[in-house]
Amino acid sequence: xxxxxxxxxxxxxxxxxxxxxxxxxxxxxxxxxxxxxxxxxxxxxxxxxxxxxxxxxxxxxxxxxxxxxxxxxxxxxxxxxxxxxxxxxxxxxxxxxxxxxxxxxxxxxxxxxxxxxxxxxxxxxxxxxxxxxxxxxxxxxxxxxxxxxxxxxxxxxxxxxxxxxxxxxxxxxxxxxxxxxxxxxxxxxxxxxxxxxxxxxxxxxxxxxxxxxxxxxxxxxxxxxxxxxxxxxxxxxxxxxxxxxxxxxxxxxxxxxxxxxxxxxxxxxxxxxxxxxxxxxxxxxxxxxxxxxxxxxxxxxxxxxxxxxxxxxxxxxxxxxxxxxxxxxxxxxxxxxxx
Amino acid sequence: xxxxxxxxxxxxxxxxxxxxxxxxxxxxxxxxxxxxxxxxxxxxxxxxxxxxxxxxxxxxxxxxxxxxxxxxxxxxxxxxxxxxxxxxxxxxxxxxxxxxxxxxxxxxxxxxxxxxxxxxxxxxxxxxxxxxxxxxxxxxxxxxxxxxxxxxxxxxxxxxxxxxxxxxxxxxxxxxxxxxxxxxxxxxxxxxxxxxxxxxxxxxxxxxxxxxxxxxxxxxxxxxxxxxxxxxxxxxxxxxxxxxxxxxxxxxxxxxxxxxxxxxxxxxxxxxxxxxxxxxxxxxxxxxxxxxxxxxxxxxxxxxxxxxxxxxxxxxxxxxxxxxxxxxxxxxxxxxxxx
DNA sequence: CTGAAAGCGCTTACAG
DNA sequence: CTGAAAGCGCTTACAG
Numbered sequence: 001x002x003x004x005x006x007x008x009x010x011x012x013x014x015x016x017x018x019x020x021x022x023x024x025x026x027x028x029x030x031x032x033x034x035x036x037x038x039x040x041x042x043x044x045x046x047x048x049x050x051x052x053x054x055x056x057x058x059x060x061x062x063x064x065x066x067x068x069x070x071x072x073x074x075x076x077x078x079x080x081x082x083x084x085x086x087x088x089x090x091x092x093x094x095x096x097x098x099x100x101x102x103x104x105x106x107x108x109x110x111x112x113x114x115x116x117x118x119x120x121x122x123x124x125x126x127x128x129x130x131x132x133x134x135x136x137x138x139x140x141x142x143x144x145x146x147x148x149x150x151x152x153x154x155x156x157x158x159x160x161x162x163x164x165x166x167x168x169x170x171x172x173x174x175x176x177x178x179x180x181x182x183x184x185x186x187x188x189x190x191x192x193x194x195x196x197x198x199x200x201x202x203x204x205x206x207x208x209x210x211x212x213x214x215x216x217x218x219x220x221x222x223x224x225x226x227x228x229x230x231x232x233x234x235x236x237x238x239x240x241x242x243x244x245x246x247x248x249x250x251x252x253x254x255x256x257x258x259x260x261x262x263x264x265x266x267x268x269x270x271x272x273x274x275x276x277x278x279x280x281x282x283x284x285x286x287x288x289x290x291x292x293x294x295x296x297x298x299x300x301x302x303x304x305x306x307x308x309x310x311x312x313x314x315x316x317x318x319x320x321x322x323x324x325x326x327x328x329x330x331x332x333x334x335x336x337x338x339x
Numbered sequence: 340x341x342x343x344x345x346x347x348x349x350x351x352x353x354x355x356x357x358x359x360x361x362x363x364x365x366x367x368x369x370x371x372x373x374x375x376x377x378x379x380x381x382x383x384x385x386x387x388x389x390x391x392x393x394x395x396x397x398x399x400x401x402x403x404x405x406x407x408x409x410x411x412x413x414x415x416x417x418x419x420x421x422x423x424x425x426x427x428x429x430x431x432x433x434x435x436x437x438x439x440x441x442x443x444x445x446x447x448x449x450x451x452x453x454x455x456x457x458x459x460x461x462x463x464x465x466x467x468x469x470x471x472x473x474x475x476x477x478x479x480x481x482x483x484x485x486x487x488x489x490x491x492x493x494x495x496x497x498x499x500x501x502x503x504x505x506x507x508x509x510x511x512x513x514x515x516x517x518x519x520x521x522x523x524x525x526x527x528x529x530x531x532x533x534x535x536x537x538x539x540x541x542x543x544x545x546x547x548x549x550x551x552x553x554x555x556x557x558x559x560x561x562x563x564x565x566x567x568x569x570x571x572x573x574x575x576x577x578x579x580x581x582x583x584x585x586x587x588x589x590x591x592x593x594x595x596x597x598x599x600x601x602x603x604x605x606x607x608x609x610x611x612x613x614x615x616x617x618x619x620x621x622x623x624x625x626x627x628x629x630x631x632x633x634x635x636x637x638x639x640x641x642x643x644x645x646x647x648x649x650x651x652x653x654x655x656x657x658x659x660x661x662x663x664x665x666x667x668x669x670x671x672x673x674x675x676x677x678x
Numbered sequence: 679c680t681g682a683a684a685g686c687g688c689t690t691a692c693a694g
Numbered sequence: 695c696t697g698a699a700a701g702c703g704c705t706t707a708c709a710g
Contacts, residue, residue, distance in 0.1 A: 001454075003703060014681045019705060027679055044476075046453045050398070051703035053389035054686045064433075069408055070418035079409035082435050091455070092433045094403075096421050114385045115340075115687095116430070137383075224618045250618075257622040279563045279589075280619060283596040342687060353697045358689060366695055390687035393702045454703095 002043045011039035022047070049091075061091040062304060063117035063138070067124050068096050071222065072250060072278050073293055074124050077145050080297030081121060081304075088305055093117055097125065113138045119304050121145070126195065141307040141315065145300045146193055153303040153315035157291045157322045159193050163200020163245070165324055166273045166289050170243040171208050174332045175271060178205065179241035181220040181230040181251050194222075197247045197275065216241055220251035227254025235262055242333040243271040249278035249288055256284070256329060267331035277325060285328035292320050341382045350378035361386070388430075400430040401643060402456035402477070406463050407435050410561065411589060411617050412632055413463050416484050419636030420460060420643075427644055432456055436464065452477045458643050460484070465534065480646040480654065484639045485532055492642040492654035496630045496661045498532050502539020502584070504663055505612045505628050509582040510547050513671045514610060517544065518580035520559040520569040520590050533561075536586045536614065555580055559590035566593025574601055581672040582610040588617035588627055595623070595668060606670035616664060624667035631659050 008015045013032060021028045021036035028036075039045075053059045062085050066074045082092045095112060111134065113120060119140040126147040127135060135142050144154040170178050180201045182194035202212055215237050220230035227246060231254065234240060246252035252274030256266055264270045274281065277290030299318060307313060347354045352371060360367045360375035367375075378384075392398045401424050405413045421431045434451060450473065452459060458479040465486040466474060474481050483493040509517050519540045521533035541551055554576050559569035566585060570593065573579060585591035591613030595605055603609045613620065616629030638657060646652060 001703095005703080015704080016682080016706080017680060020680090023705090029679060032679080046450055048393070048454045048703050050389045050392035050454070051686090052705075054387070054393055054688085055703075055705040057686080057705085059389070061432075068418055069414050069421075071414075075409050075414045078433070079407055079435060082408075082433060086434075091451070093400075094417070094421060094431045094433045095425075096418060111385055112430070115387045115389070224622065253619060253622050280592060283563065283592050283623070340687095344687080354688080355690080355698080356696060359696090362689090368695060371695080387687050390702090391689075393704085394687075394689040396689085396702080 002045045004045070004047065006043055007036065007039045007045050010043060011036045059116060059118050060089055061093050061117045063093045063095055063113040063120045065095045065097065065113075065120060065122045065125070065135070067222075069094065070096075071124070073146075073248070073276060076293045077123050077297035077300070080294045081301040084298060084301035084305065090118070111137075119143070119308055121300055121304060122147075123300075124193075126193075141304065141311065143300050143303045143307070143315075145296050148317050151315065153300075153307060153317070155296045155299045155303065155318045155320065157193075158319055159196025160200040160203070162193075162275055162289045162291070162322055163197035163202075164204040165200075165322065166197075166245045166275065167201050167204035169273060169287070169324055169326070169330065170245065170271060171204065173243075173271065173330060175241075175243040176210055176333075177213075177216070177239070177241045178210075178243045178245060179216040179218065179234050180245050180247070181218055181227060181234075181255060182247040183222060184219045193275075194247050197245075201245055220246060220248075220254070222248050222251060224250045224254040227251030228258045229254075231255035231258035235259070241270070243330070244273070246272065246274050249274035249276040249281045249284075249286060252286055252288070252329075253278075253280070253284050256286070267329050268334055271330040271333070273330055281325075282327070287327045287330040288325050289322050290325050291322045296320060341384045343384075343386065345382055346375065346378045346384050349382060350375045398455060398457050399428055400432050400456045402432045402434055402452040402459045404434045404436065404452075404459060404461045404464070404474070406561075408433065409435075410463070412485075412587070412615060415632045416462050416636035416639070419633045420640040423637060423640035423644065429457070450476075454478075458482070458647055460639055460643060461486075462639075463532075480643065480650065482639050482642045482646070482654075484635050487656050490654065492639075492646060492656070494635045494638045494642065494657045494659065496532075497658055498535025499539040499542070501532075501614055501628045501630070501661055502536035502541075503543040504539075504661065505536075505584045505614065506540050506543035508612060508626070508663055508665070508669065509584065509610060510543065512582075512610065512669060514580075514582040515549055515672075516552075516555070516578070516580045517549075517582045517584060518555040518557065518573050519584050519586075520557055520566060520573075520594060521586040522561060523558045532614075533586050536584075540584055559585060559587075559593070561587050561590060563589045563593040566590030567597045568593075570594035570597035570601075574598070580609070582669070583612070585611065585613050588613035588615040588620045588623075588625060591625055591627070591668075592617075592619070592623050595625070606668050607673055610669040610672070612669055620664075621666070626666045626669040627664050628661050629664050630661045635659060 004015045004018050008018045018036050021033045069075050120135055120138055120142045122144045124146050142152045144152055146156050148154045182198050218230040218233050220226040252272050256272050259270050274286050274288040277288050281288050343354045343357050347357045357375050360372045408414050459474055459481045461483045463485050481491045483491055485495050487493045521537050557569040557572050559565040591611050595611050598609050613625050613627040616627050620627050
């Protein structure tokens, strides 16, 4: 293996000088620097990250903690963040938590990341106290996408507003019996966003004088399949809703499919609103509350890089705007004046 | 920071013994091992991966090289592979290549990975000679999903068969003017699979005595948007096809959408077949050539772990089966007997 | 501007 | 079964 020693020998300098020259540090003459660079190139030298970390104290790596890259929101955020992190010299270490929250302690993520990464990016989960402690123990700054944690930088949408916006749209159309598809209610591992959107859903219904019906709040696990199962559950139970607010487009699309299979016409017999404006929402003609996903990844990466450069700045809590996009899956209920 | 020295002191042993005990190596008395484990736990000790790598020669990390995690196939493979790699003690280092092949040399990936990872997983790209050289220089075994490279382990489908299968289905329905949506033809960075599927498409048409029409082969970039643009191009040029074979479901769904926007009825006026059996293919009622994506990720991870354990085994080249799933986007052409 | 040297925190023969 | 010591390949004060 080619080491810094080989480069030093070839360039006729000490290893200290090689290190300085390669890092572009001052106090190296231009002539020497060129000689070192040439030697390193000829030998195809690549510094050992392990050795550099051990000696220098920096890992040049960012840990990404997410429920699963196998999901549109997370994949998009991770991808966009990596596009900034990589050019800045940082590696991206993926740490997917299991889909099943009980499968293994999520706090475990903190230990795996310790002494490995310089900063952590948390995507799509609302960390609980023990997880916050574990991730804090990692040592570097933590940035969260999709939730707000005191003391950490964050980028997110206003989930309460998202829920209210979706439900208001349905109420305006004349719906009164509106279901909510999110994640398991306030479980120990409720995914990011669901709690806030559920709260917005409840607030808006309550404000309209509509009583909440627990049977109308079901678990969709934030996947297409989960959305299908949720719709199945809604159709199996009592009187069906005339409208559904799903906390993600993936769940919304699953719900639409199952409803159609059951013979319901969308939107005549059932209106459906999602959240995200997923790549395929337009193809699906899905009404949704759009959020800027790619931008949130970029903003998170910028926050990370800035805090790494200036550790003492206050971590900002950014909120990005959302907007309702009305497409073909929502309409007044069948029996209404306009129906 | 807690180091191995602190644990040694607390347990009343040398650091060598701590290292052995923590790694479960033999030649440590049970009593000593327990004492060390207890001390490590009390101190919340986590070994420094950098120091361990430097001293031990192993990085305990796998590099994943893929075009972009922001794509269903890649995200699913990466996710499933990680589910085996992580429990085996390996970190997953994500290295997404830019979408734009000219953006930066893909061979660069090799250098970034050198001295960082113990093995490489290549997903969704067909490495070119210089890339093969660069990734070989990484030192560890390389495993490829979606292509076959001599000397490397691989898991893939038979892309030629995929193309022939899709086209045969369309021919059987009576179509004669069939378009192909894939990636840029034989460009310097043609994504995995497209070349093979294109070849299968051409072979099957030729075997049926149908002349190839270059105007019917368009670029869809393996994204929803790309599929939309490809369909736009097909509709803008000469006489439109009566059927389209798209090399991925994402492109197929984009194509279906644009065709519908243009007033075509699917499948009456245009049949469309995709590849993958994407999560949403069923919702879209899309006819497709299904491939086991999750399994390919799992198999790849198994191949990696096995080769890491037994470096001298021959790297297998696995081929997994595909199957045509006929749904609602294909039918005989409008003017046919059955139409 | 440059070099010698200490030290980062481990693993692993080598002795005992 | 256990420990002392060398060494992995760098970075970074400290001298000069």
